Amino acid sequence: MDDSQLQLSNQVCFPIYSVSRLITKAYKPYLDEMGITYPQYLVLMVLWENNSLTVNQIGEQLLLNTNTLSPLLKRMEISGIIARNRSENDERSVIVQLTEKGKQLKVNAKPIPEKLLKILVNENIKLNEVLQLKDMLNQWIEILTENDNKTQ
Amino acid sequence: MDDSQLQLSNQVCFPIYSVSRLITKAYKPYLDEMGITYPQYLVLMVLWENNSLTVNQIGEQLLLNTNTLSPLLKRMEISGIIARNRSENDERSVIVQLTEKGKQLKVNAKPIPEKLLKILVNENIKLNEVLQLKDMLNQWIEILTENDNKTQ
DNA sequence: TACATTTGTATCGCGCACGACATAATTGCG
């Protein structure tokens, strides 16, 4: 393995880091109108599909721990888009549900994915390349999650 | 364009966000030994190639603004791996340089890229796919940076 | 039934990111 290949992980990891930040920035103008942030948008996407979830269940889908989610959900509760209630079956669990306002935001959010796609797909980057990328990233999520579990 | 394609941007953006965080986590055990964080590692990589740079020059390479870099560089100065000095030519500029300790860290960092690559490349993800991904991400950086400049 | 263990959530502290804004040095232009 030559030196350029040894540096390859840097040559891939840094672009992922940058693109991730740039994507969040690209979403911002649309999310600002809705009064939410990108991580809050992710939470909403999960809740629009599953009206009622515990904090842990949201965390499993977004790969986030409660030390990130708890304050984030508290902010979302304060802005009136979700409600949090202790489960009656299991007093440890907190049930997160959309408020009417939270449900309504789905309408505002609908045109967002297409707008982003129009930025990301062009004459140089084809749709099928994006699909390939998606599959590869999902494989990396598996690998890296497993690696993370081993390291802990 | 059908509904599944409309959701495609979400299906790509979220994995990028997750993989970015998981990669930072994967680097952590190695960087912890060196007493640095992932963003600080990025700064060091730039400085190992260019012994003396202004804050802005580092920011151009890492796509970070001074409101992120200034406090980050201050922490790196406190931990003794870089030095910051006002330029004599232009009193506005701050010259960032590696200390002896900062230069030494390059030796410790050398084996890291290979370790990461061993995690990221396996029987399912081939090296040439990673190279393809790298090119695509760099194109996205261009597109998204341009988009960001337009929006500002 | 006692008691250790596990589970679900939350708090704390620190280090980013970044928008908004401030300040001083330099540059450009009439």
Next chain:
DNA sequence: CGCAATTATGTCGTGCGCGATACAAATGTA
């Protein structure tokens, strides 16, 4: 030259991410 505009850096406030830790509820087990 004089002064507006630009440039380089920095501060402040807010919102993540996450390791370490706390704590109460539930579970398992002798």
